[in-house]
Amino acid sequence: MNAPLLDVRPLLDVPPVLDVPPLLDVQGLTLCRGDKRILDGVSMTLGRGETLALVGESGAGKSTIAFALMGLIGAKEATIEGRARFDDVADLVALDEKGWAALRGQRLAMVFQDAGSALNPSYTVGAQLISVLRRKLGLGRNEARTRAVTLLESVGINDAAVRLSAYPHELSGGMQQRVMVAIALACDPDLLFADEPTSALDVTIQAQIVSLILEQTRARGASCIFVLHDLALASQCCDRIMVLYAGQVMEAGDCRTVLDDPRHPYTRLLKSCVLEIGAEILDDPPEGGVPSYDAMPAGCRFATRCPRALPRCAAERPPLAEFDGRALACWNPT
Numbered sequence: 001m002n003a004p005l006l007d008v009r010p011l012l013d014v015p016p017v018l019d020v021p022p023l024l025d026v027q028g029l030t031l032c033r034g035d036k037r038i039l040d041g042v043s044m045t046l047g048r049g050e051t052l053a054l055v056g057e058s059g060a061g062k063s064t065i066a067f068a069l070m071g072l073i074g075a076k077e078a079t080i081e082g083r084a085r086f087d088d089v090a091d092l093v094a095l096d097e098k099g100w101a102a103l104r105g106q107r108l109a110m111v112f113q114d115a116g117s118a119l120n121p122s123y124t125v126g127a128q129l130i131s132v133l134r135r136k137l138g139l140g141r142n143e144a145r146t147r148a149v150t151l152l153e154s155v156g157i158n159d160a161a162v163r164l165s166a167y168p169h170e171l172s173g174g175m176q177q178r179v180m181v182a183i184a185l186a187c188d189p190d191l192l193f194a195d196e197p198t199s200a201l202d203v204t205i206q207a208q209i210v211s212l213i214l215e216q217t218r219a220r221g222a223s224c225i226f227v228l229h230d231l232a233l234a235s236q237c238c239d240r241i242m243v244l245y246a247g248q249v250m251e252a253g254d255c256r257t258v259l260d261d262p263r264h265p266y267t268r269l270l271k272s273c274v275l276e277i278g279a280e281i282l283d284d285p286p287e288g289g290v291p292s293y294d295a296m297p298a299g300c301r302f303a304t305r306c307p308r309a310l311p312r313c314a315a316e317r318p319p320l321a322e323f324d325g326r327a328l329a330c331w332n333p334t
């Protein structure tokens, strides 16, 4: 593997708090769009202060998990089943819009892929940030302005007071993404989703933004779920990893445990193809593409491409079970 692009180990040396119930406990999350089962029984837990990477090829369902857990997929778009306990909220899946409105932006926040599209081009950076602070935290105008300046400074924006008057198009892509991180962190969320937060940026800026998100979430004791294409980046910046294939969890656990010695044939294949900084899983899908949702096997969805598939694999779904220090869904692990 290449020399680390990010120097984030000191941040990771801060141990996550493990002796309390997980912040997020998702069991059997299943999402169907019409007859297409996009997520198929996804289960995961996330501790307080932990950082989790969701990885997998394009179309694996990474963003769908993040959007579903942010309440951004409406009942008309898809049906969602399963359970997702978040801190003292018994089930995110069962929340109504009022319940979501109380959580989203405050206790759950998201940094989207492309700040250029996520920020409103018609309002200044300051107006957008101040509006969040006033609406969500009930701050007065002056207090919100002062807080907005502090937030912009904390995400590395110089001349923050002046930048409040800038429109998004007057800022570089990296600066726009910093503004979006500031907006996402404005209410000190317990959990931040970062959905490929750097895919629209060049490589040097990517490292800065990932470091910034890690630094800021760690400083606040918040947890973070990164949606990433880059397996090497995941291994450097996240405590835990979840490998997804066509909406099913293949393998999950401590990042080093999983990536140093993958036991699922899919994780092994991914690692052999892409474990190099900047090498995106999307670029070179191993052994052809993900099967169409109309032709998914009833069992393990990776069975059609798996070099170790047994006759039972396509027919019978392996349970996600504890195996060699990680969670694994495979009838024939390596």
Ligand SMILES: Nc1ncnc2c1ncn2[C@@H]1O[C@H](COP(=O)(O)OP(=O)(O)OP(=O)(O)O)[C@@H](O)[C@H]1O
Residues within 6 Å of the ligand: 033, 038, 056, 057, 058, 059, 060, 061, 062, 063, 064, 065, 229
């Ligand atoms: N709005 C939508 N309507 C219909 N299908 C959708 C929609 N959004 C996503 N999908 C489908 O859901 C599946 C999962 O998509 P998703 O974007 O979650 O995958 P991903 O792993 O995040 O991929 P990428 O890395 O390319 O963003 C894909 O097959 C995609 O085509």
